[in-house]
Amino acid sequence: MDFVERTVDLARRNVEEGGRPFATVIVKDGEILAESPNKVAQTNDPTAHAEILAIREACVKLGTEHLTGTTVYVLAHPCPMCLGALYYCSPDEVVFLTTRDAYEPHFVDDRKYFELDTFYEEFGKNWDERRLPMRHEPRADAVEVYRLWQRRNGGERRVAGAPTAA
Numbered sequence: 001m002d003f004v005e006r007t008v009d010l011a012r013r014n015v016e017e018g019g020r021p022f023a024t025v026i027v028k029d030g031e032i033l034a035e036s037p038n039k040v041a042q043t044n045d046p047t048a049h050a051e052i053l054a055i056r057e058a059c060v061k062l063g064t065e066h067l068t069g070t071t072v073y074v075l076a077h078p079c080p081m082c083l084g085a086l087y088y089c090s091p092d093e094v095v096f097l098t099t100r101d102a103y104e105p106h107f108v109d110d111r112k113y114f115e116l117d118t119f120y121e122e123f124g125k126n127w128d129e130r131r132l133p134m135r136h137e138p139r140a141d142a143v144e145v146y147r148l149w150q151r152r153n154g155g156e157r158r159v160a161g162a163p164t165a166a
């Protein structure tokens with residue numbers, strides 16, 4: 001199977017059905033493990049990006065939060081949310097079929113704090129300099145929850161289960 005073609009077909013079909021033009025196909029051992037189009041328009045869920053939905057399905061199927069050993073095909077270079085999710089699940093490779101520059105002339109987004117151009121810049125700023133208003137309310141008992149977690153894990157600080165690097 002041509003996974004690139006599959007990704008384009010999935011995105012095209014989604015647009016034909018009223019959805020947005022994105023799709024993700026996750027491949028393991030030469031077979032499709034999970035796939036999804038973007039379902040934001042269909043569900044009003046702003047996190048229902050193609051990557052997020054396909055990652056969720058793949059992780060449920062594998063029973064792990066790690067996508068080591070997989071290749072992820074995406075129609076568009078991942079947005080910052082999906083890029084974050086991809087780092088969390090760490091597939092072997094991400095193949096993107098269009099750049100954000102190819103995408104941008106076709107979309108306008110008028111969300112309050114949202115500009116794709118400035119997104120990456122925003123994330124690098126201190127929390128009190130970001131467009132999204134944020135307030136730090138320090139609490140000792142909140143930090144205590146981390147200690148509880150560590151005690152319950154035998155003093156271990158590591159998040160268990162990550163495969164060791166090859």
Ligand SMILES: Nc1nc2[nH]cnc2c(=O)[nH]1
Binds near residue numbers: 079
């Ligand atoms: N790659 C990608 N970019 C998006 N931008 C908005 N939605 C999406 C999506 O589902 N995938």
